[in-house]
Amino acid sequence: MLTQSIRILSKPFLTNQLRTQNLCLKLKNYFSQYEFSQIEQKWQQKWNQNIQSSHKKISDTNQEKYYVLSQFPYPSGNLHMGHARVYYISDVISRFEKMKGKNVINPMGWDAFGLPAENAAIQRNIEPSEWTYKNIQQMKEQMIKLGVVFDWDLELFTCREDYYKWTQWIFIQLLKNKLAYKKEAEVNWDPIDQTVLANEQVDDQGRSWRSGAKVEKKMLNQWFIKTTEYGKELFQDLSDLEGWPQAVQEMQRGWIGFSEGTQIKFELFSQQQQKCIDEIEVYTTRPDTIYGVTFLALAYDHQLATKFLAGQKEEDLADYEKMKNEIKSRKDLVVNKIGYKVKDYYAVNPLSGEQVPIYLVDYVLKDYGTGAVMGVPAHDDRDQEFAKKYQIPIKEVIKEETDNQSTKQVLVNSGKFSNLEIAEAKKQINEQLIQIGKGHVTSNTSMRDWLVSRQRYWGVPIPVIECPTCGVLPVPEDQLPVILPEKLGNPVQLKNGNPLAHIKDFVECKCHICGNNKAKRETDTLDTFVDSSWYFLRFPDSKNSLQIFDSNLIKYWAPVDLYIGGMEHAILHLLYARFIHKFLHKQQFVPLHKEPFKQLIVQGLVKSKSYRLKQTGQYLYPQEAQKYAEDELDIKIEKMSKSKNNGVNPLEEIEKFGADCLRMTLLFYGPNEKDIAWDGNLQKTLYSYLNKVWNLHLKIQSAYKNDGDLLKKMNKQEKISTFKKVYGYVENIQNALERKDRSFHVAIARQMELYNFLSELQEQSGITQEFSEIYEYLINSLYPFAPHTMSEIAENLYKKEYQFVWPDLLAIKNKHLNEDTISVKINVNNKFKGQLEIESSFMDSQNDEQIIKAINESLKLNISQYKNIIKINRKNAFVINVIQ
Numbered sequence: 086m087l088t089q090s091i092r093i094l095s096k097p098f099l100t101n102q103l104r105t106q107n108l109c110l111k112l113k114n115y116f117s118q119y120e121f122s123q124i125e126q127k128w129q130q131k132w133n134q135n136i137q138s139s140h141k142k143i144s145d146t147n148q149e150k151y152y153v154l155s156q157f158p159y160p161s162g163n164l165h166m167g168h169a170r171v172y173y174i175s176d177v178i179s180r181f182e183k184m185k186g187k188n189v190i191n192p193m194g195w196d197a198f199g200l201p202a203e204n205a206a207i208q209r210n211i212e213p214s215e216w217t218y219k220n221i222q223q224m225k226e227q228m229i230k231l232g233v234v235f236d237w238d239l240e241l242f243t244c245r246e247d248y249y250k251w252t253q254w255i256f257i258q259l260l261k262n263k264l265a266y267k268k269e270a271e272v273n274w275d276p277i278d279q280t281v282l283a284n285e286q287v288d289d290q291g292r293s294w295r296s297g298a299k300v301e302k303k304m305l306n307q308w309f310i311k312t313t314e315y316g317k318e319l320f321q322d323l324s325d326l327e328g329w330p331q332a333v334q335e336m337q338r339g340w341i342g343f344s345e346g347t348q349i350k351f352e353l354f355s356q357q358q359q360k361c362i363d364e365i366e367v368y369t370t371r372p373d374t375i376y377g378v379t380f381l382a383l384a385y386d387h388q389l390a391t392k393f394l395a396g397q398k399e400e401d402l403a404d405y406e407k408m409k410n411e412i413k414s415r416k417d418l419v420v421n422k423i424g425y426k427v428k429d430y431y432a433v434n435p436l437s438g439e440q441v442p443i444y445l446v447d448y449v450l451k452d453y454g455t456g457a458v459m460g461v462p463a464h465d466d467r468d469q470e471f472a473k474k475y476q477i478p479i480k481e482v483i484k485e486e487t488d489n490q491s492t493k494q495v496l497v498n499s500g501k502f503s504n505l506e507i508a509e510a511k512k513q514i515n516e517q518l519i520q521i522g523k524g525h526v527t528s529n530t531s532m533r534d535w536l537v538s539r540q541r542y543w544g545v546p547i548p549v550i551e552c553p554t555c556g557v558l559p560v561p562e563d564q565l566p567v568i569l570p571e572k573l574g575n576p577v578q579l580k581n582g583n584p585l586a587h588i589k590d591f592v593e594c595k596c597h598i599c600g601n602n603k604a605k606r607e608t609d610t611l612d613t614f615v616d617s618s619w620y621f622l623r624f625p626d627s628k629n630s631l632q633i634f635d636s637n638l639i640k641y642w643a644p645v646d647l648y649i650g651g652m653e654h655a656i657l658h659l660l661y662a663r664f665i666h667k668f669l670h671k672q673q674f675v676p677l678h679k680e681p682f683k684q685l686i687v688q689g690l691v692k693s694k695s696y697r698l699k700q701t702g703q704y705l706y707p708q709e710a711q712k713y714a715e716d717e718l719d720i721k722i723e724k725m726s727k728s729k730n731n732g733v734n735p736l737e738e739i740e741k742f743g744a745d746c747l748r749m750t751l752l753f754y755g756p757n758e759k760d761i762a763w764d765g766n767l768q769k770t771l772y773s774y775l776n777k778v779w780n781l782h783l784k785i786q787s788a789y790k791n792d793g794d795l796l797k798k799m800n801k802q803e804k805i806s807t808f809k810k811v812y813g814y815v816e817n818i819q820n821a822l823e824r825k826d827r828s829f830h831v832a833i834a835r836q837m838e839l840y841n842f843l844s845e846l847q848e849q850s851g852i853t854q855e856f857s858e859i860y861e862y863l864i865n866s867l868y869p870f871a872p873h874t875m876s877e878i879a880e881n882l883y884k885k886e887y888q889f890v891w892p893d894l895l896a897i898k899n900k901h902l903n904e905d906t907i908s909v910k911i912n913v914n915n916k917f918k919g920q921l922e923i924e925s926s927f928m929d930s931q932n933d934e935q936i937i938k939a940i941n942e943s944l945k946l947n948i949s950q951y952k953n954i955i956k957i958n959r960k961n962a963f964v965i966n967v968i969q
């Protein structure tokens with residue numbers, strides 16, 4: 086693909102030395118080179134001045150809308166190449182959809198709360214807010230330099246009261262609907278910093294990343310959101326998300342782990358007491374294998390464990406304790422399938438009546454299902470591995486049966502259920518279990534509820550108080566927001582446990598129910614994933630102070646049509662966003678849509694070469710690496726990173742070749758979802774291409790100057806054959822852009838082909854009117870990819886307020902390829918319904934009845950009543966819009 090499209094770039098080309106004045110002057114003799122830095126600055130200023138108008142478009146709900154969104158960043162202070170790639174994808178799409186006539190928003194905001202700001206504040210002895218806002222300002226300036234245009238009038242900050250008031254409001258709605266609760270849970274406790282750590286903050290040796298202290302496990306009362314309640318919908322609705330990459334859907338499925346199965350009761354017998362003393366409930370998706378059960382496996386910390394262990398011999402107890410310690414000391418999630426056989430007790434299979442032993446094991450989790458499973462070693466790999474280790478019998482109950490035609494699986498050794506096929510056996514066994522009161526059909530998910538408490542300062546205060554008389558109460562909605570104290574004091578004290586607990590004015594409050602003034606505020610803050618779980622719903626109405634958002638606006642703007650972000654957010658962020666969206670949908674705050682993101686692009690990483698000195702293991706900068714022989718170095722293509730000295734700063738690249746060139750280069754490397762290896766050379770290629778397009782406009786300009794409007798025209802024959810080809814090029818570019826994966830690299834290559842065609846055309850027949858028209862198609866199709874340069878060209882050639890419009894295929898056809906007929910797009914209430922081939926006089930017909938009749942007949946519609954018929958002729962792109 087690449088070699089083919091680079092044909093146009095065969096002339097000798099520019100190098101890094103380009104920036105030296107002398108060479109620039111020399112080069113000017115060969116061809117004019119466009120002054121990207123002036124041009125880009127000029128257009129960036131214009132674009133960012135005109136942004137205020139978007140309130141009108143936000144509430145103009147008649148037009149077809151398009152909502153494109155890049156995942157908002159954490160304000161680290163500096164944009165890297167990965168950011169540039171994501172924002173360029175959204176900016177191209179935003180401009181493209183606008184050119185097609187849609188009402189588009191492409192907003193941006195700041196995921197501004199979080200731990201890194203807190204840590205940076207400690208290091209620098211400044212307040213987290215100061216650090217955060219400074220970084221935001223810096224990043225915003227950088228984004229503008231990239232040449233991306235966001236709807237800054239919709240900008241939001243998760244750390245500002247006008248936003249987190251509604252994060253708190255959502256939490257209270259969850260609480261009211263019993264989807265938020267408080268429970269004791271185990272946390273990683275740093276005994277030196279006296280604080281809780283997230284799992285990612287504990288290193289491989291089990292030490293705190295910050296203090297280096299050995300991390301302890303501690304039980305703390307914490308807030309949870311009950312995501313498991315929606316397990317089934319979160320799992321099943323994934324299949325409706327056709328615009329999502331398959332891989333992300335699979336990751337979500339794996340994480341949610343929803344299944345439908347049966348809960349079965351096994352009676353628990355005590356050998357000593359010679360009677361049934363309790364029941365054990367197990368969860369299984371395979372009730373058809375119940376006759377193959379040869380043991381029960383319970384989580385080692387199952388609630389029955391205490392009962393089993395009471396009265397056991399000392400050496401047995403020691404075995405159990407040894408196992409428990411081994412499990413608890415593990416750092417990772419690997420299980421070794423170890424178990425402890427319970428003495429003096431056994432369980433009874435409710436259907437076969439067989440007695441089976443009970444094991445306390447590490448491979449069943451207490452919180453999953455009932456914390457107990459039936460062991461069927463013949464038909465489950467994990468059970469089999471365990472059974473072999475502990476010499477437990479293996480009993481086969483399912484067999485493959487083959488007759489001439491097909492293979493089927495049937496039950497064997499299963500009493501009256503033998504010979505049944507699996508599906509039928511499941512059904513009948515479930516019925517039998519229900520009948521004898523030993524089972525019921527249920528579902529399960531392997532996902533855990535979402536722990537949202539953070540013992541941190543820089544986050545949303547959880548809007549709850551605790552009254553000595555009334556207990557835990559949500560803060561009344563009219564008292565929101567619960568304001569995060571702006572300052573922690575100087576020197577910034579973020580250590581010693583929960584920071585908010587040290588601020589007396591914050592903690593002490595009066596109970597709104599009984600008036601008790603010994604009530605206390607919750608001092609935990611919310612996980613930042615809560616902040617980002619609903620921001621996309623706030624953008625269209627980000628300044629609303631009376632409600633979370635206007636439902637009518639959301640009805641129009643939701644869902645996000647295209648969401649773009651990294652693989653690191655493929656599970657948790659998307660899952661939480663889907664959960665909160667579903668909740669707000671059920672509460673009827675979000676009408677119509679169950680899912681928040683219609684289409685998803687997960688962009689690949691931007692990588693580059695890293696150079697490591699073999700002898701010392703030290704990473705070198707590329708310039709330093711040139712001093713060494715290749716066999717002294719370990720050269721790899723890796724994700725750009727400061728620690729590997731292989732980062733490339735997008736803003737430095739912009740200084741070399743301009744923002745348009747950086748954008749085209751990043752998008753030309755390959756498919757959006759694939760990793761790319763930045764090497765600096767491709768940029769020169771694209772820079773050369775942009776210069777050639779620029780120079781062509783100068784030729785047209787001088788042709789105009791010489792002859793005014795009296796340019797040559799092509800003859801009819803030449804015209805038809807030329808525009809047939811042009812139609813093909815434009816169609817190819819458009820198809821690439823409209824594909825589900827938005828194949829920008831293909832679109833750019835096709836544009837290069839159109840450019841080549843134009844060059845050849847010029848050599849053959851000079852600058853004709855038709856040539857100039859085709860050039861206009863080229864710069865319009867290039868506008869989303871090189872907006873500064875194309876804007877400047879359009880202004881030079883045409884007029885000041887030139888409107889870029891996507892080249893309409895029908896218009897090309899109507900103007901140049903059809904003889905007596907024209908093609909007309911038919912819309913009903915702004916929605917595209919089909920296309921009519923009609924006589925060109927039709928558009929002038931005043932008879933609306935006749936128009937409706939023709940539409941009904943050809944498009945098999947049944948329009949009887951209408952308010953108005955709007956006929957549009959925009960540069961030969963004909964549209965008839967019937968308003969009902």
Ligand SMILES: [Zn+2]
Nearest residue numbers: 552555596599
């Ligand atoms: Zn009270």
